[in-house]
Amino acid sequence: MSAEDYLKLRTYLFNHTYSASEASQLILAVISATGARVGEIIGLKWCDIDFERHQLKIQRSFDSAARKIKTTKTVSAIRTIPLVKSVTRLLGLWHENHPTTEFVFAEDEMGLPKASSINSAFHHLQRELGIIPIYSPHSLRHTVASLLVARPELDVTYVSRLLGHSNPSITQRYYLRVLPGDHQREDMVALNTIAL
Template identity: 30%
Template sequence: MSSIKKLNKSGPKAASYKACFTLGSGARRVRRSKLVKTKREAQSWLAEQSLKYPNMNTVWRRSLRFEDYYKLWFKMERANVVEPATADTYSVTLSHLKPFFKKGIGQITNMQVQSVFNALGKTLSHATLLKDLSHLRMMCRAAIRKGDLSYNPCEDIDLGGNNARIKPYEKKFMAVSDLRIIQDFLLKYSYEFTDINRLVIFICTQTAMRCGEALALRVDDIDCKARTIRVDQSYDSAHSRLKVPKTPTSNRLIPISSECANVLDGWIVQHQKWLQDAKISNSKGLIFLNKRGQLPTAKNINSSFHQLQKRLDINPIYTVHSLRSTLASLMVEQGVPVTYVAKALGHAPGSNVTLKYYIDVLPSAVQADREQAVKVISSTGESGTSGRSS
């Protein structure tokens, strides 16, 4: 029988509790123990041990607070199968939910979950609520499988969301005239070793690549003669690591203009010389290593992009990802098939991601449509109609 014993020890590093785990009897009996500082730690450890033995009673897991159960579930079922960046989203979900769920998961009701998401919807976007609910629902389904819950309280939840948290249309899509100003400036710019951030932005303006994909480019990925760029990895700047793309379709070959190829050809030669002079090792052949032998972060790139917009008298409201959305819409507007655009962006065939998030009417087209609508409305009485009013 498992138990928790309180110890009479003092001192800042002294353990206050001893968790004792026991399963079976006789020669097959399993006995384990652990010294911890708090009763919550002891409960969590016993709950973790119980998950390792299918026939173990669920009492220790059911006694856990929501926060501890969530952490245990993530550790046992999700931590080893998700990328670090994805793991961060689970932590964010917990930070949103733990102020509301103070007791054990067995006491969570459907009405309570709905009430919690109603409250969260006042400050969080619909997309964030959807992700939080997805994580909570997965945890509850796992709890049902383990016998810790009899039903899933996360089903049939209506989600709202704060529309103010959604990126405004004006920030997502750049005016084509502004895009051309930026492209022209970066194409004619003379790049130095300190201009790595600007060159990353230049690549994004020419390819619609993700910022992380551009940062991960190597010398071997650039074929200036064939005028192509190969994408087969990405840089996760939040965790300072190169990683393979989330989906196989992100591995792709992107065509570039001869002007873009010339800029990259010159940069690669000069960059290698700069690294050699600075005695910086570059065993992976990365083309955007800086003077510290590191890759810049996505945050650095966006900061440089905002500075560039100010320099060019453009309202600094756009992120580097806005370039991707704008270029995707521009390609479709100019007659490039959506299927090709999806492939160029690295989206899966048949996916709605391209149409849902990246394709929209560009600002110039919106203005033209507005003017046409006003013209039609204002000239209604002049178009040969009977002129009768109702």
């Protein structure tokens, strides 16, 4: 996903007022702010969110296919992630309307949302914002990861821990300079070099 599309989506998601039927969109907002996996966000409980410190703790994941809570993908995936204040505020407002549920995104007797519902909501949102609906919610994770890795002041070890990777080499292999448009300058240099 381009940085431009990501910013357009994130701006909408961070500034939207969520109704009770929009859990899927709020999940997208949290993913776009943390780079967490879809199942990790669906599996959040209220006790995992520290509203004062603006943090959330990933301790479990929801398997949409099996419809059950499971352990995280790896031991390294158990982690604490900082939250931007706007998303902490959104979660606080959500909590005011869902104070009795254990899971943040529980849909009362219907249980937790399916990943397919979140994917559908994301495609609908992309169309609404004039973006070709080709991105999955996992694209948000990839984009956040790419943006973080591109920051020279952030050590890849820190980014790896934030993403819940088992080691930094995975982060480097998959996310080092993968944003569309990042290779334009290098392409020009390569073409000029080959053309000599």
